[in-house]
Amino acid sequence: MLPVSESLCGESYEECKATADWLLSNTQVRPTVGIVCGSGLGGLAEMLKDPQYFKYCDIPNFPKSTVHGHAGRLVFGTLKGKPCVCMQGRFHLYEGYPIQKITLPMRVFKLMGVETVFLTNAAGGLNQDYKVGDVMIMKDHINMPGFAGNNPLVGPNDDRFGVRFPCMSDAYDRKLRQMALDVASELGYNDFFREGVYCVLGGPSFETIAECRMLHKLGADAVGMSTAHEVIVARHAGMRCFALSLISNQAVMDYDSQEKANHEEVLETGRLRAEQLEKLVTTMVDRLEHNNNDSS
Numbered sequence: 001m002l003p004v005s006e007s008l009c010g011e012s013y014e015e016c017k018a019t020a021d022w023l024l025s026n027t028q029v030r031p032t033v034g035i036v037c038g039s040g041l042g043g044l045a046e047m048l049k050d051p052q053y054f055k056y057c058d059i060p061n062f063p064k065s066t067v068h069g070h071a072g073r074l075v076f077g078t079l080k081g082k083p084c085v086c087m088q089g090r091f092h093l094y095e096g097y098p099i100q101k102i103t104l105p106m107r108v109f110k111l112m113g114v115e116t117v118f119l120t121n122a123a124g125g126l127n128q129d130y131k132v133g134d135v136m137i138m139k140d141h142i143n144m145p146g147f148a149g150n151n152p153l154v155g156p157n158d159d160r161f162g163v164r165f166p167c168m169s170d171a172y173d174r175k176l177r178q179m180a181l182d183v184a185s186e187l188g189y190n191d192f193f194r195e196g197v198y199c200v201l202g203g204p205s206f207e208t209i210a211e212c213r214m215l216h217k218l219g220a221d222a223v224g225m226s227t228a229h230e231v232i233v234a235r236h237a238g239m240r241c242f243a244l245s246l247i248s249n250q251a252v253m254d255y256d257s258q259e260k261a262n263h264e265e266v267l268e269t270g271r272l273r274a275e276q277l278e279k280l281v282t283t284m285v286d287r288l289e290h291n292n293n294d295s296s
């Protein structure tokens with residue numbers, strides 16, 4: 001067992017358990033589905049029936065949300081009858097928290113009984129076929145901070161969460177990706193649905209033109225500042241993951257372009273696609289089976 005003192009930043013088993021127990025003692029909901037809302041996509045949380053809200057600042061051990069477009073509260077309720085917990089706002093590396101702290105909610109999800117996690121984000125489109133407003137199912141990620149040792153699993157491993165060296169070739173659940181494609185097709189969303197690779201950077205500055213060109217050459221279709229860290233921790237703990245990127249802006253790849261990435265455009269695109277994303281995730285949650293078979 002890992003003594004509390006060995007936790008790097010308040011993410012030890014005991015600390016996560018204390019947070020999970022506190023939440024469970026304050027709600028009747030026993031969530032099996034976890035949802036993380038990206039920038040401008042917090043409306044998903046409003047889909048929950050009989051919602052119960054907990055501000056992050058009131059939850060023991062939780063960091064505070066500091067980014068505009070991230071409400072900063074945990075919402076419990078049901079979606080299509082399934083017990084859910086939803087992060088209406090997430091944490092990012094550039095907010096100054098250690099990477100272990102920004103991913104702590106994933107461990108809390110696990111300890112509350114969550115089996116499947118749906119994550120959304122806003123991202124810049126690197127793939128030249130992508131348009132603003134497209135939705136990309138994440139089939140994989142490139143964890144750029146991880147190349148420099150900034151991986152959320154750095155530090156002593158606690159086997160109660162997962163193994164020291166978790167596999168990541170199956171990070172994005174194959175069955176859920178297929179389900180998303182089927183649902184998108186049924187809802188008539190084929191025109192704007194894609195599947196691709198997300199690259200996470202530390203931010204908060206948006207990328208230079210040379211960086212965008214490099215990331216595209218490396219195989220990334222979209223670039224953002226979140227999600228991959230959460231997925232690594234969720235997979236380490238054995239939860240199934242499904243993630244969507246809303247292409248909120250075109251990454252600038254051309255020195256003649258007058259385009260400039262900005263957070264207001266990111267939030268605005270979120271508003272435009274919110275309803276369709278909510279419908280897709282709601283339909284997928286409705287079709288989820290209550291098990292945690294690793295189906296990838």
Ligand SMILES: O=P(O)(O)O[C@H]1O[C@H](CO)[C@@H](O)[C@H]1O
Nearest residue numbers: 038039121122225226263266
């Ligand atoms: O990834 P989410 O939380 O959607 O936020 C995205 O939007 C912000 C930039 O506008 C960055 O935080 C980026 O990661």
